[in-house]
Amino acid sequence: MLKAIILFAIGLVCLIKGGDWFVDGASALARRFHLPELLIGATVVSIGTTLPEVMVSTMSAISGHGEIAYGNAIGSVICNAALIAAISITVRPGDVDPKTLRTPVAFFFVAAAIYCIAAYGFGEFARPLGIIMLVVFAVYMFVNVKQMTGPNARQLEAHDDDEGEDEGMSLAKMIVFLIVGAALIAVGAKLLVDNGTIIATGLGVPESVIALTFVALGTSLPELVTAITALAKGHSDLSLGNVIGANVFNLVLVSGCAVTISPFAVPHSAQIMGMETSLVLEIPLMIGVMLLLSVPALLRRKLSRVQGILLLAIYAAFVVFQFTM
Numbered sequence: 001m002l003k004a005i006i007l008f009a010i011g012l013v014c015l016i017k018g019g020d021w022f023v024d025g026a027s028a029l030a031r032r033f034h035l036p037e038l039l040i041g042a043t044v045v046s047i048g049t050t051l052p053e054v055m056v057s058t059m060s061a062i063s064g065h066g067e068i069a070y071g072n073a074i075g076s077v078i079c080n081a082a083l084i085a086a087i088s089i090t091v092r093p094g095d096v097d098p099k100t101l102r103t104p105v106a107f108f109f110v111a112a113a114i115y116c117i118a119a120y121g122f123g124e125f126a127r128p129l130g131i132i133m134l135v136v137f138a139v140y141m142f143v144n145v146k147q148m149t150g151p152n153a154r155q156l157e158a159h160d161d162d163e164g165e166d167e168g169m170s171l172a173k174m175i176v177f178l179i180v181g182a183a184l185i186a187v188g189a190k191l192l193v194d195n196g197t198i199i200a201t202g203l204g205v206p207e208s209v210i211a212l213t214f215v216a217l218g219t220s221l222p223e224l225v226t227a228i229t230a231l232a233k234g235h236s237d238l239s240l241g242n243v244i245g246a247n248v249f250n251l252v253l254v255s256g257c258a259v260t261i262s263p264f265a266v267p268h269s270a271q272i273m274g275m276e277t278s279l280v281l282e283i284p285l286m287i288g289v290m291l292l293l294s295v296p297a298l299l300r301r302k303l304s305r306v307q308g309i310l311l312l313a314i315y316a317a318f319v320v321f322q323f324t325m
Helices: 002-032 037-062 066-091 102-122 127-149 171-203 207-219 221-232 236-261 277-300 305-324
Strands: none
Touching: 002 037, 002 171, 037 066, 037 171, 037 236, 066 207, 066 236, 066 277, 066 305, 102 127, 102 236, 102 277, 127 236, 171 207, 236 277, 277 305
């Protein structure tokens, strides 16, 4: 058990560092080719911070552990919204630009609707559904690129305060960061899945609970790092946009890859009112925290500290419930 815990921790470190290097290399490469900053954040950075979830869920599905693939996607959305974004809002509440949030918010709820149809209507995630999810991801990326490179792109560009950071990075170093970062993410994901399963079995904890808490938090750490960086630079709206964009990726890219490669049924775990816990609690909570996070931002154009504290309280209660039910 001790060996599994150590390897699990090493896997988390590999995921964090790998995601960090991948994002650094990809961002520097994108800037070299003079792409708008907001385009980098909406595409390259969001994909980079979501790669741990992609690798963990895909490897879990391939190895026959659909519970981890399923729980990781839902748990990461809850973690991103009710913990990571909540920390950002609590520390630095303020105004946001709803224009940057409308597209990711709309696509998230479209993806959530597809997820609900599969979970509640069919009780399984079949390969055609995975393909549909990947198509939604492709459309989302196309819409983002079109918006960021259209006639209004200059109005949406973020500040270029940090562009000087990439001046000393050669093209070779950028490519090395990309390759090494991707390799660390792959290794970290395998260590996390394999040893997370061992720990869950040893403690008698269902794999779905491990996926919804430890694995989801671990694979969401790149988003946490991005959020803290954005906060330090005073870009709370950028932090919020990255979290919501990553949540879209969690449902359509992360789940889409896992389901397309290895379809799985809704996992059987504890039940509430005669139904699977995920159907009664986790999926509704996923949608609920995203509504609580995004609706005030779209309607009031600002986020409050009370909103952040409420989201943090919800996440704390969720984690406690997972380990006491």
